[in-house]
Amino acid sequence: MRTYIRPALGSMVLFTLLLGLAYPLAITGIAQTLMPEKANGSLVRDRSGTAVGSALIGQNFNSPAYLHPRPSALAAAYDASTSGGSNLGPLSDTLASRIADGAATLRTELNLPADYPLPADAVTTSASGLDPDISPAYALLQVPRIAAARNLPVGKVDAALKAATRGPLLGFLGQTRVNVLKANLLLDSLSGEAQ
Structure with a gap:
């Protein structure tokens, strides 16, 4: 059972950090740099x-x-x-x-x-x-x-x-x-x- 749960939890943590934190921060940073007026509404x-x-x-x-x-x-x-x-x-x-x-x-x-x-x-x-x-x-x-x-x-x-x-x-x-x-x-x- 551990052989299945450990990779699943690892993948969940990795993708949460990557797609839930790193990607939104990168896109927000790019938008604030290139077009701050539009990024702010x-x-x-x-x-x-x-x-x-x-x-x-x-x-x-x-x-x-x-x-x-x-x-x-x-x-x-x-x-x-x-x-x-x-x-x-x-x-x-x-x-x-x-x-x-x-x-x-x-x-x-x-x-x-x-x-x-x-x-x-x-x-x-x-x-x-x-x-x-x-x-x-x-x-x-x-x-x-x-x-x-x-x-x-x-x-x-x-x-x-x-x-x-x-x-x-x-x-x-x-x-x-x-x-x-x-x-x-x-x-x-x-x-x-x-x-």
Whole structure:
């Protein structure tokens, strides 16, 4: 019996030390050395250096002075501990009703005609419910509301949103997007920021 137990225990201890301790420490060290910002959660900081969120996790901004994010399907909106989609399919009456209601509310909020076509991300949720980015088209729709709430020229707000816009990775992977948190920090840095 000892001839079987001793090698099994030895292998367990060896692989626990190797894969449970040495490998994670090596990968953490490499990540901290090569890309410390990403390894530490892609934190976004305000002007005073205080962490206000992550560039990877959406936040709920309701004030008219801020860029609004993509809707969240989570019961507690933008709660990262409960990440997940609604799992409603394209034939779901619940989904169709939620999209129609959201579109009507958004058109009213932005003073748009009842039949105005909206970008898909303005009324649909992402798979995680935590999408930190919106499309430039959805961001542009919000410019007049933000400018009015902040008492700023439309061009100044538009320039801030364009500064927060990122193109596809390597020029072809993904889509052009606006990070909502970074855009709102840029808006706060403008003169005449909302209170």
